[in-house]
Amino acid sequence: MIQANNLKKVYGGNAVLNIQSLTISDGESFGLVGNNGAGKTTFFRLMLDLIEATDGEVLIDGEKVARRDEWKKLVASYLDESFLIDFLTPEEFFSFSGKTYGMSDGDISLFLDTMQDFFNGEIIGTGKLIRDLSKGNQKKVGIASALLPNPKILILDEPFTALDPSSQIRLKRMLNELQATNQTSMLISSHDLNHVTEVCKRTVVLEKGFVVRDIQTDSETLKELESYFAV
Amino acid sequence: MIERDLLKHQWLKQYRAPGFYKNLVVNILLSITGLYFAFILVGLGLLFPEIVKEVAPELAASDVLNGLIIYTGLGVLIFRYFMQSLNTVDQQPYQVLPIKRRTLVNYVLLMPLLNPFNYISLLFFIPVSITIVSKTYGAWGACQFVFMIIFMIWFNVLFATWLKRKYESTLWGTLFVMLIAGGIFLLEYFKVFSIFDISKISLHFLLSNNFGLALILILPLIAFMLNKQYFNENFYTEKFNRKVLSKHSHTGSNAFFERFGKVGEIIILTIKLVWRNKRTKSSLTISILFLLYGFLGYTGMYDDSKGFMFFVAMIVTGNFMLMFSQWLISWNGSHFDSLMTKSIDAREYISAQYFLMLFLNVIGFIITSPYFFFGREIVFLQIAAFLFNSGVILPLCMIFATLNTKRLELNEGSAMNYQGTTYKNFIFVMIIMILPSLIIAVANKLGIAHTVIWIYATMGLIGIMFTKQLIDLCTQMFLKRKYALCEGFRKKEA
Numbered sequence: 001m002i003q004a005n006n007l008k009k010v011y012g013g014n015a016v017l018n019i020q021s022l023t024i025s026d027g028e029s030f031g032l033v034g035n036n037g038a039g040k041t042t043f044f045r046l047m048l049d050l051i052e053a054t055d056g057e058v059l060i061d062g063e064k065v066a067r068r069d070e071w072k073k074l075v076a077s078y079l080d081e082s083f084l085i086d087f088l089t090p091e092e093f094f095s096f097s098g099k100t101y102g103m104s105d106g107d108i109s110l111f112l113d114t115m116q117d118f119f120n121g122e123i124i125g126t127g128k129l130i131r132d133l134s135k136g137n138q139k140k141v142g143i144a145s146a147l148l149p150n151p152k153i154l155i156l157d158e159p160f161t162a163l164d165p166s167s168q169i170r171l172k173r174m175l176n177e178l179q180a181t182n183q184t185s186m187l188i189s190s191h192d193l194n195h196v197t198e199v200c201k202r203t204v205v206l207e208k209g210f211v212v213r214d215i216q217t218d219s220e221t222l223k224e225l226e227s228y229f230a231v
Numbered sequence: 232m233i234e235r236d237l238l239k240h241q242w243l244k245q246y247r248a249p250g251f252y253k254n255l256v257v258n259i260l261l262s263i264t265g266l267y268f269a270f271i272l273v274g275l276g277l278l279f280p281e282i283v284k285e286v287a288p289e290l291a292a293s294d295v296l297n298g299l300i301i302y303t304g305l306g307v308l309i310f311r312y313f314m315q316s317l318n319t320v321d322q323q324p325y326q327v328l329p330i331k332r333r334t335l336v337n338y339v340l341l342m343p344l345l346n347p348f349n350y351i352s353l354l355f356f357i358p359v360s361i362t363i364v365s366k367t368y369g370a371w372g373a374c375q376f377v378f379m380i381i382f383m384i385w386f387n388v389l390f391a392t393w394l395k396r397k398y399e400s401t402l403w404g405t406l407f408v409m410l411i412a413g414g415i416f417l418l419e420y421f422k423v424f425s426i427f428d429i430s431k432i433s434l435h436f437l438l439s440n441n442f443g444l445a446l447i448l449i450l451p452l453i454a455f456m457l458n459k460q461y462f463n464e465n466f467y468t469e470k471f472n473r474k475v476l477s478k479h480s481h482t483g484s485n486a487f488f489e490r491f492g493k494v495g496e497i498i499i500l501t502i503k504l505v506w507r508n509k510r511t512k513s514s515l516t517i518s519i520l521f522l523l524y525g526f527l528g529y530t531g532m533y534d535d536s537k538g539f540m541f542f543v544a545m546i547v548t549g550n551f552m553l554m555f556s557q558w559l560i561s562w563n564g565s566h567f568d569s570l571m572t573k574s575i576d577a578r579e580y581i582s583a584q585y586f587l588m589l590f591l592n593v594i595g596f597i598i599t600s601p602y603f604f605f606g607r608e609i610v611f612l613q614i615a616a617f618l619f620n621s622g623v624i625l626p627l628c629m630i631f632a633t634l635n636t637k638r639l640e641l642n643e644g645s646a647m648n649y650q651g652t653t654y655k656n657f658i659f660v661m662i663i664m665i666l667p668s669l670i671i672a673v674a675n676k677l678g679i680a681h682t683v684i685w686i687y688a689t690m691g692l693i694g695i696m697f698t699k700q701l702i703d704l705c706t707q708m709f710l711k712r713k714y715a716l717c718e719g720f721r722k723k724e725a
Contacts, residue, residue, distance in 0.1 A: 048572050052714040067710045069576040082568040082721065085500065087507040087642075099496050100573040129507070131642070149574070 001025050002047065002153065002185065006056035009042050009209075017042045017209040019056075026152070027183035029175075031200030031217075033193060033225065038206040040189040041079060044155055047187070048077055060153065073101065076151035078142035078159070086131035090123045090141045093130060094148060101149035108148070115144050118170050136162050143171065147178070154178070155187045160195045168195070175199050193225045233330050237338050256654035269354050276358030293367040296359060297434035298427040304383055305415075305426075307352070309408055311391035313516065336462045340455065343388050356380045368438045375444050379437065382447045389454035396461055409520075493575060497583035498590075504562060505555070508641035511562070518554040521546065522595075525602045529609055537680035538672025541687075544609070544616035545624075545664065547599050551591040552620060552628075553664075557656060559584050559632035560709075561639045564720035571717065578706045585629060585702050592621050615688040622694020623687070624663050629705045631659050633712040636719025 002024040009017040017039040024030045032040050045051045047058050049065045057064055060071040077083065085093055091112075098108040112124060122137055130141055139162050146154060160168050176199060178184050190196045196203055197217050205213035205228060213228065215221055275282075283292040343349065357377060365373035418424040437443030488495035488502075505511040528543030546553065555562075563570055570580060596617045603610045637653055667687065674683040694701065709716075 048568075050568055050571060050714075050717045067577075067713065069578075072572065072574040072576075075572070077572050079568065082566055083572065085566040085569055087504055088500075092503070096496055096500055097573055100493055100575050102574070 001061060002187075003059040003062075004043075004047075004056070005059070007043075007046060007053055007058060008055040009039075009046060009051065010054040015054075015209050017046070017206075019043070019209075019211055022204070022211065024185055024187065026185055027179070028202060029179050029186045029200040030188070031196035031203040032187065032189040032206060033191070033196055033203060033229075034189075034206035035229070037208070039209040040206055041157055042209075043206070044077070044079055044157055044187065044189070047155065048075070048079075074152040075155065076101075076146040076149050076153075077155035078139075078146040079155070079157040081138060081142070084130050084138060084142055084145075087129055089127065089129055090133075091125075093141065094145060097145045098148055101151075103149060111148050111150075112144075115147075118144065118167060118174070120167070136164060136167070139163060140167065147174070150182065151184065153185045153187070157189050158191065159188060160190055160192055172199055193222060193229070197222045197225070233334055234338060237334075238342075241342070257652055257657070260654065260657050265351075269351065272351065272354040273358055276355040277362060279359050280362055292363050294431050294435075296363055297438075298431040300383075300434050301426050301430035303352075304387060305412075308387050308391055309412060311387055312394055312408065313513070313520075336459065340389065340392070340458050340462075343392070344385060349384055349388055350381070352384065353377070353380065364438070372438050375438060378444055379447045382444075382451055385451035386454050389451055389458055393454060393457045393461060396458075491586075493579050494583045494586065497570075497575065497580060498587045501562075501583065501587055504641070510639075510641045511555070511558070514554050518550045521550045521554070522599060524550075525599065525605075529602060529605050535675075536672065537675040537684070538668040538670075540608075540612055541616060541671050541684060542664070542668035544612040545620060545668070547602065548596045548613050548617045549592055549620035549624065551595045552588050552625065555591065556588055556625065556628035556632070557660075558639055559588070559629060560716065561632065561635050561637055561720070562641060564638035565641070567717060567720045571713070577710055577713070578702065581629070581706045581709055582702050584632075585625065585698070585705065588625050588628070589621055589698075592617065592625070612684070615684045615691070618691030618695065619667070619687040620691070622691035622696075626694060626701045626705060627663055629701075630708050631655075633705070633708045633716065636712075636715050638720045638722060640723075 004019050004022040006021070007017060007019040008015060016037070032043065034040050042051070046053055047060075047065065049058075049067065049071075053066070057066065059065065060074060063070055065071050085096065088096065094108055094112060095105070098111075116124075119140060123133070123141060130138060133141065139159070143156065143159050146156060159171060163171065172195065175186060175188070179186060186200070188196065188200060201217050203213070203215050203217055203221060203225065204211055205225070213224075215224065279296070280292045283290065283295045287295060360373040360376045364376045368376070415426060419426060437446060488498045491498070505515060525543060525547045528547070529540070596613070599613065602613060635653065635655060671680050671683050674680045
């Protein structure tokens with residue numbers, strides 16, 4: 001369970017995030033939408049203890065996140081390229097990531113087998129370093145590395161952008177399966193309202209750092225979101 | 232004039248780089264260092280006749296000068312081969328514009344010739360041409376001499392770029408060049424084959440004939456043609472940025488570190504980081520060169536200056552550690568978020584960095600142990616320096632590393648690259664490298680140098696015994712600075 005209490009982040013006098021109280025329960029799939037600058041990435045970064053909250057706190061399973069290490073076992077994430085280690089080959093990167101979560105070589109190669117379709121033959125065994133992969137393939141490596149440890153909590157920032165259509169569909173399928181079988185809590189942000197409503201049971205709209213909508217997904221959600229963002 | 236626009240863009244790129252003004256202090260410190268060397272060069276040039284009289288009274292100053300020219304050229308060429316960074320326009324945006332290919336190539340090739348730094352040796356050669364050359368060959372001879380030097384600089388710049396583009400500066404290349412240089416030196420030393428004499432005779436010939444200048448001009452022209460030819464064969468960018476294919480990732484050597492669990496994994500990661508990034512790799516090359524510093528520092532002349540001797544011992548034994556400890560943590564800048572969100576404890580991360588440095592220090596100590604043949608004093612100094620480096624300098628470096636929030640771009644540039652260096656680095660280096668030796672130097676005047684060195688060694692030993700506690704302390708510091716580091720590393724410099 002993730003709790004954000006009175007969470008605030010201020011940059012140079014401007015509050016970019018201001019969340020009174022938000023709870024994400026175990027196994028919930030949580031979608032985050034909002035225009036640029038709404039605070040989505042800031043929220044994720046706070047959750048991952050990559051920036052310091054000006055006020056308030058994030059708790060994972062009742063434990064504070066800030067400056068602690070315990071929560072790291074439960075969480076896997078991919079926000080941007082700085083989550084990759086670019087001088088490694090994808091294989092080496094998966095192996096390194098897996099080992100930090102205590103996985104064996106066997107576990108890792110089993111997982112990679114399940115990713116074959118997603119990788120489309122362009123990632124494993126090419127001998128390229130991650131820094132030499134295309135943007136789309138880098139993204140795939142990042143997403144796969146987050147799925148790899150089978151985390152209790154999965155955080156992905158705009159996972160669908162830069163992916164080709166088939167990969168978007170595959171990713172959606174994988175995320176839905178993961179949720180059905182593993183009870184993974186998923187936190188996913190996206191600019192594409194379609195994707196979010198297809199994957200997430202709950203959608204939260206952020207605007208200028210505030211939670212302005214918090215809806216359980218149903219057949220009307222997409223329309224509601226579209227009308228909210230209409231200009 | 233497209234060339235003029237290209238030049239302007241280059242200029243703008245320099246001055247619009249976000250780091251430029253922030254780095255003003257660094258630039259100023261660098262210029263002061265530069266001025267210092269300029270001063271020395273002019274001084275050397277003016278005093279050259281006196282120096283020759285002192286060192287080799289049996290030879291004529293002009294003969295010595297002529298004899299040294301080829302050596303100087305070769306030396307500078309080797310230096311350039313290692314240090315000079317290749318000039319590239321970020322070609323792609325220009326390649327798609329209707330600019331003639333020849334214009335681009337000429338620009339890339341000739342641009343470095345406009346860099347005033349390349350002509351810094353003239354600060355020595357112009358005074359020398361007045362004090363020595365003009366006396367033997369007259370005013371016209373001195374003019375010729377200066378122009379010859381300029382042509383040689385052109386040749387050096389162009390030829391080094393060609394060598395570098397063609398052969399790249401690999402570790403093996405370095406060793407190869409070092410062997411050749413050593414060979415030439417030995418041949419000269421045992422009087423088998425003297426480049427000194429060849430240089431003397433040919434320079435004399437060239438300076439006494441009016442067409443000498445034209446003959447020398449052939450050299451840069453040849454180098455220019457070689458470069459041209461190289462570009463004709465490899466114009467497309469894909470050929471320049473040859474991708475590193477690491478199909479055979481050598482896992483065998485990792486077995487040693489794998490025993491240490493997650494800490495070991497991070498150490499392996501860091502070794503790969505050093506090995507696969509240009510900048511770290513060329514630093515490795517340079518630190519190998521630095522191992523030889525003892526031959527300069529330990530031999531004779533400074534015997535009674537204990538402070539300097541200890542300084543040399545610190546650099547020689549600790550040079551791997553000292554070279555890389557300036558980049559601790561910040562070398563993970565480009566993938567810092569990755570390391571911070573994976574299931575790695577802060578303490579594990581810090582321990583990995585700490586132990587890797589300790590390991591490098593041990594290696595440096597072992598490799599430099601042949602210097603023990605220089606006498607008991609050196610044994611004493613090296614052991615003391617090793618202990619001091621491991622127990623005192625290392626934790627200081629680690630703590631300092633938490634203060635350095637500059638993101639380090641490892642994949643570009645090589646030596647002489649100050650990206651990611653701040654004035655803090657300079658101050659820190661002053662404190663850790665120079666202060667301890669300075670104290671010894673003062674103690675030496677009072678006749679208690681050995682006592683101070685003993686104290687250093689003991690401090691080092693205590694530091695090593697308390698490694699665990701020191702790592703805890705560094706971890707505390709690191710956690711305090713974590714967010715500042717994260718934020719700093721997210722900022723890319725253009």
